[in-house]
Amino acid sequence: MKKKLMSVVVAASIAAMSIGAVPAMADTVKIGVYEPASGDNGAGGKQETLGMQYANSIAPKVEIGGTEYDVELDIVDNESSNDKGPSAASKLVGDGVSVVLGSYGSGVSIAASDIFKEGGVPAIGVTCTNPQVTQGNTHYFRICFLDPFQGSVLANFASENFGAKKAYCLAKLGDDYSQGLVFYFTKAFEALGGEVVKADFPEGNSDFTSYITEAKNAGCDVFFTPTSTEAAANTIEQAAAQGLEIPLLAGDTWDSNVILNAAKGKNVKIYVTTFYQEGGNADFDTGMKEFINSDATNVANNGGDDTIAAVSAMGYDAYFTALEALKAAGTTDPAAVNEALWNVTYDGVSGHIEFDSENGDAIRSSAFVKVVNTETGAWDFVSEQTVSE
Amino acid sequence: MDWLSKNLPYLMAGISVGGQYALIAIGYTMVYGILRLINFAHGDIFMCAGLIMVYSVTVMPMYLAIPFVLVTTVLIGFLVERVAYKPLRSAPRMSVMISAIGVSYLLQNLALYITGGLAQQYPTIPWISDVITVFGVTTKRVTVITPFLVILLVVSLVFLIQKTKIGMAMRAASKDFETSQLMGIKINSVISFTFIIGSFLAAVGSLLFFSNYTGVTPTVGAMPGLKAFVAAVFGGIGSIPGAVIGAFIIGISENIIKGLGWTTFSDAFTFALLIVVLICKPTGLFGEAATDKV
Numbered sequence: 001m002k003k004k005l006m007s008v009v010v011a012a013s014i015a016a017m018s019i020g021a022v023p024a025m026a027d028t029v030k031i032g033v034y035e036p037a038s039g040d041n042g043a044g045g046k047q048e049t050l051g052m053q054y055a056n057s058i059a060p061k062v063e064i065g066g067t068e069y070d071v072e073l074d075i076v077d078n079e080s081s082n083d084k085g086p087s088a089a090s091k092l093v094g095d096g097v098s099v100v101l102g103s104y105g106s107g108v109s110i111a112a113s114d115i116f117k118e119g120g121v122p123a124i125g126v127t128c129t130n131p132q133v134t135q136g137n138t139h140y141f142r143i144c145f146l147d148p149f150q151g152s153v154l155a156n157f158a159s160e161n162f163g164a165k166k167a168y169c170l171a172k173l174g175d176d177y178s179q180g181l182v183f184y185f186t187k188a189f190e191a192l193g194g195e196v197v198k199a200d201f202p203e204g205n206s207d208f209t210s211y212i213t214e215a216k217n218a219g220c221d222v223f224f225t226p227t228s229t230e231a232a233a234n235t236i237e238q239a240a241a242q243g244l245e246i247p248l249l250a251g252d253t254w255d256s257n258v259i260l261n262a263a264k265g266k267n268v269k270i271y272v273t274t275f276y277q278e279g280g281n282a283d284f285d286t287g288m289k290e291f292i293n294s295d296a297t298n299v300a301n302n303g304g305d306d307t308i309a310a311v312s313a314m315g316y317d318a319y320f321t322a323l324e325a326l327k328a329a330g331t332t333d334p335a336a337v338n339e340a341l342w343n344v345t346y347d348g349v350s351g352h353i354e355f356d357s358e359n360g361d362a363i364r365s366s367a368f369v370k371v372v373n374t375e376t377g378a379w380d381f382v383s384e385q386t387v388s389e
Numbered sequence: 390m391d392w393l394s395k396n397l398p399y400l401m402a403g404i405s406v407g408g409q410y411a412l413i414a415i416g417y418t419m420v421y422g423i424l425r426l427i428n429f430a431h432g433d434i435f436m437c438a439g440l441i442m443v444y445s446v447t448v449m450p451m452y453l454a455i456p457f458v459l460v461t462t463v464l465i466g467f468l469v470e471r472v473a474y475k476p477l478r479s480a481p482r483m484s485v486m487i488s489a490i491g492v493s494y495l496l497q498n499l500a501l502y503i504t505g506g507l508a509q510q511y512p513t514i515p516w517i518s519d520v521i522t523v524f525g526v527t528t529k530r531v532t533v534i535t536p537f538l539v540i541l542l543v544v545s546l547v548f549l550i551q552k553t554k555i556g557m558a559m560r561a562a563s564k565d566f567e568t569s570q571l572m573g574i575k576i577n578s579v580i581s582f583t584f585i586i587g588s589f590l591a592a593v594g595s596l597l598f599f600s601n602y603t604g605v606t607p608t609v610g611a612m613p614g615l616k617a618f619v620a621a622v623f624g625g626i627g628s629i630p631g632a633v634i635g636a637f638i639i640g641i642s643e644n645i646i647k648g649l650g651w652t653t654f655s656d657a658f659t660f661a662l663l664i665v666v667l668i669c670k671p672t673g674l675f676g677e678a679a680t681d682k683v
Binding site for chain 2: 037038039042043046079173199200201202204205206207208209210211213214217229230231233234237238240241242243258261262300303
């Protein structure tokens, strides 16, 4: 990867010298990528970053205020950790980025929010779905739907498709994402006349057998567990081993090939809500697959194959949204980009993106539901679910 | 029957997880018995065994991979002792402990570097990973085998310590380190042997543990390691039967707590139990002065 970059740089500088007209120092605009590459959410973070890198590879330049700039992605690893995230965020602010994309995972986004605020840098949340990320601030935007929405979509889906009356909800202690999603699911599910059994598991837990037994004993109709993919792999394995017959439901995090690999060949039913379904945009799919397969590192970062994760599509859209904001601002000054973001609209592969004027959240009205095909190890589209009023 | 099929899964999970803690706890308790050292890296050796398995099945068949994992894990345990603890033999005990913490972080970060921080799916070991039904409860075969295998291993270990020459040397070293040295016991080989047994049991524990809980991450050893350590202290650190019984008690009670619906407190309970035991019986359940500290 590095070598390749080097050769591109060398080739570019040779070309520049031979033409002679281009200034020696090309203007560069930096876009910060604040994503996890390790820890609980490392798998998803890497896929989201891949989407941005692909976008960067097809649109490496942007015209801002009449000048052409090279776009440089400044990628840091927030280690999926609320403690370590802020220092990664400070590095981005220190590097002088114009806008930040990320993160995958709401906890780390909330943890870094103040750093970006103090540094005067706007941030675009890509797939952090917890409302607190954008609430009460003017610098954090987001292009995906929110947990209250996702929670009610899943609750509606459970009651409409399975006639579920009782749901088992499992969240991780101290995890903003899963706790938030369970909270909104519970609210919507109870409003629909259902009943909820809630349980928590501690950090570092890998034994989910007791939770599965409890869900069985309580006579639940669905098992809602919007956890990180690491916990998910264990849950799926153990649910299959214990012959859990009720469907597992989860949020966008589970839209990952980690889940597909864990579920392949096993007798489990897994439904997830997500931002993008492979096949939604043929051009993007082919391009993205080519990009992934062009480099062994990319394949590894994507989890070993070329399945397109919804978060990659979102990362791709986030990059172009940021370019739109830079164009609209007409300058690389973060404060101006922040102002410009409020009015940016962009039609991405995941749908139309437009920010509301209150919190800077994307206005979205539906989510995709898909199911794991345990024979082929791929996602099958189920429906586009909206919330019943 | 209905009551049984509802509650048996908790008990089975508890006994199985308890057995896996026991295999790790023996490593802690034996090393403590001889060196008075809490080997903080032990949980990470357990994690390494898991990772070695993940990577070795990609290059060799399963019947080779399992012995390979056992051998390499033993080798890692042996090397850790030789490199990080042996040079500090005459240093204050605190230095050795800090060295152990260093090794623990070293192994975790090496694993982080190798895996890229992502969870690795543990391979399916045939036969023991098969799904079976016991009294109307569906589970993996490994859950049922674990307690028996643990008891078998512990009995042979006790036999080894009581009846063989090296076992006698270990007992002597745990009674009085310096005197046994003066009596002509090769203390370094006794210590190495202790680490070899501890790592071997941790490797067996990892085979059983990860067959049930298939995600291997760089920090996966931390929690089981901590719980096994608690089990060792709980049973009276230095005592092998104590560690085993402590591990079963902890495994079973944490699953019963989950079964009662207090899932949030399952870990808190484990550590609260430790505090209570230490207050009432500071040496642990079996940690009396008269017990053989091996």
